[in-house]
Amino acid sequence: MEEAQVVGLLVRRCVGGDAAAWEEIVQRYHRRIYNVCYRFAGDSDNAQDLTQEVFIKMYRTLNTYDAGKGAFMTWVTTITRNLLVDHFRKSKGDRITDSLDSAPSEHEDAQPLSEQIADRGLPPDAQVQSRETREMVHLALQKLSPELREAVILRDLQDMDYREIATALRVPEGTVKSRINRGRAELARLLQRTYKQVI
Amino acid sequence: MPEETKHGVECTEFEALLSDALEGKLSAARKESFEAHRRVCAVCGPLLTDVQAGRQWLRSLALEPVEPPVNLVHNILAATSGVVSTRTLAATRDGRTTPFGERAREWWDSFSASWFRPVAAFVRQPRFVMSFGMIFFSFSLALSAAGVKPKDVAKVDLRPSALRHAYNDAQIKVVKYYDNIRFVYEIESKVRELKRANTPAEPGPEQQKENRKNNTSGQPDQRQDRNYSQEYNQPVLAALRAGAPITPVLRDGVGDASPAVTVALTATTNRRFV
Ligand SMILES: [Zn+2]
Numbered sequence: 364m365e366e367a368q369v370v371g372l373l374v375r376r377c378v379g380g381d382a383a384a385w386e387e388i389v390q391r392y393h394r395r396i397y398n399v400c401y402r403f404a405g406d407s408d409n410a411q412d413l414t415q416e417v418f419i420k421m422y423r424t425l426n427t428y429d430a431g432k433g434a435f436m437t438w439v440t441t442i443t444r445n446l447l448v449d450h451f452r453k454s455k456g457d458r459i460t461d462s463l464d465s466a467p468s469e470h471e472d473a474q475p476l477s478e479q480i481a482d483r484g485l486p487p488d489a490q491v492q493s494r495e496t497r498e499m500v501h502l503a504l505q506k507l508s509p510e511l512r513e514a515v516i517l518r519d520l521q522d523m524d525y526r527e528i529a530t531a532l533r534v535p536e537g538t539v540k541s542r543i544n545r546g547r548a549e550l551a552r553l554l555q556r557t558y559k560q561v562i
Numbered sequence: 563m564p565e566e567t568k569h570g571v572e573c574t575e576f577e578a579l580l581s582d583a584l585e586g587k588l589s590a591a592r593k594e595s596f597e598a599h600r601r602v603c604a605v606c607g608p609l610l611t612d613v614q615a616g617r618q619w620l621r622s623l624a625l626e627p628v629e630p631p632v633n634l635v636h637n638i639l640a641a642t643s644g645v646v647s648t649r650t651l652a653a654t655r656d657g658r659t660t661p662f663g664e665r666a667r668e669w670w671d672s673f674s675a676s677w678f679r680p681v682a683a684f685v686r687q688p689r690f691v692m693s694f695g696m697i698f699f700s701f702s703l704a705l706s707a708a709g710v711k712p713k714d715v716a717k718v719d720l721r722p723s724a725l726r727h728a729y730n731d732a733q734i735k736v737v738k739y740y741d742n743i744r745f746v747y748e749i750e751s752k753v754r755e756l757k758r759a760n761t762p763a764e765p766g767p768e769q770q771k772e773n774r775k776n777n778t779s780g781q782p783d784q785r786q787d788r789n790y791s792q793e794y795n796q797p798v799l800a801a802l803r804a805g806a807p808i809t810p811v812l813r814d815g816v817g818d819a820s821p822a823v824t825v826a827l828t829a830t831t832n833r834r835f836v
Contacts, residue, residue, distance in 0.1 A: 382645035389638050390650075397630035402623070411631060415638055422642040451790050497626060500619045509790040519620035525581070540581040547616030548609060554619060 370435045378426045389418060395436075395521065396443055402516045403447050405505045413450055417443050433530055440523070440531040444513060451509050503553045511546035518543045572599050576606045580613060637754075 364372075370391075376384035396417050401410035420442050428438050504512060517523045517531065518539075525543075529536040576599050582588050583596050600607050636654040639646045
């Protein structure tokens with residue numbers, strides 16, 4: 364059976380009240396959703412909370428999923444993305460109040476990426492895909508604007524195609540492509556700048 | 563700058579073709595004009611290099627997906643259907659094969675998250691504090707009684723099978739140590755249950771079938787055209803929502819310094835796209 368058919372069947376069983384079918388859906392998709400949330404939000408605590416919120420929302424609205432209107436993963440990504448927007452707005456508000464309370468430095472370069480990387484003594488070899496390298500790319504990813512970050516996460520980490528991403532983000536395909544390329548270029552420049560400072 | 567105006571139209575086209583070019587989807591003729599422009603344009607050549615490099619960096623992340631915490635599925639099911647199969651239960655309990663240090667951190671994270679969230683505020687009563695204090699006290703007492711030095715703790719294997727071996731080999735004190743760990747785990751899940759009991763129960767999907775009549779779009783929710791920058795142009799001097807819970811900052815201080823988001827950087831490239 365094809366993936367779409369399997370999922371369609373699971374959704375129908377689940378809407379009919381089959382708890383085992385719901386568990387199967389959770390087992391199938393939790394890694395993917397957790398990874399999107401982790402790469403977007405930046406840390407494990409927020410990623411866990413967000414992933415749980417995504418599934419709570421899915422559980423509530425599963426009966427509105429229409430297989431005829433698109434792939435299940437696109438539907439799930441739309442839910443995830445909406446919650447990420449809410450999370451971003453909320454955390455942005457928190458940060459504004461935080462900075463008013465405490466930090467005199469209004470710029471984000473209080474602890475620049477280069478310092479964090481210098482501490483780790485990273486080899487300046489882009490081919491070394493060590494844990495430290497991934498950590499560094501992850502940190503740089505957090506510096507991208509949310510629009511660019513979500514676009515590259517969905518394309519380059521989740522391997523979704525442009526059409527699916529455009530549907531999930533509700534923007535034209537051309538805009539998706541543009542954001543993805545901007546995000547990639549921005550990330551490369553951030554990492555290059557970092558390396559120059561480290562060396 | 564003069565170069566940009568000279569190649570203005572070509573540059574726009576170059577950008578439009580960039581994605582397809584990277585994926586090898588360009589026709590031979592288009593690929594040729596794309597390559598020709600890349601060679602002569604001082605802006606688009608480096609741009610392509612950056613985009614390729616960025617894609618490579620991101621691929622390195624894609625190769626190693628992050629493994630979610632072992633109790634995530636359990637927590638999701640408990641918060642939704644409330645039905646957790648024995649398979650998931652077993653995976654949650656036995657799946658802890660990560661090193662001790664990481665498990666301890668994870669445990670501490672979830673413990674502190676449960677402990678410091680306002681929703682669990684009522685458990686911060688003296689008798690609870692005393693119980694937790696006693697657990698830690700007896701835990702450390704059992705450790706020192708069993709002759710475990712702090713530097714040895716990192717080597718301790720907490721898997722039940724390993725602990726059963728320890729039981730056969732060593733003194734009865736080790737059993738006490740294991741019981742304490744189990745006790746702490748049980749307390750932790752009780753705290754989670756208490757926390758969950760405080761959040762409103764989720765209605766099952768079947769109870770919401772009537773909503774379908776109102777929502778035939780097949781879309782997950784009504785707020786569809788969301789974006790991150792809606793509030794960018796409005797200066798916010800202070801934001802503290804009425805009724806928003808004041809969460810103690812201790813929770814964020816535990817694991818990671820969540821990197822702040824910078825939007826200023828995009829200004830450098832905005833000019834070039836859309
Ligand atoms: Zn050009």
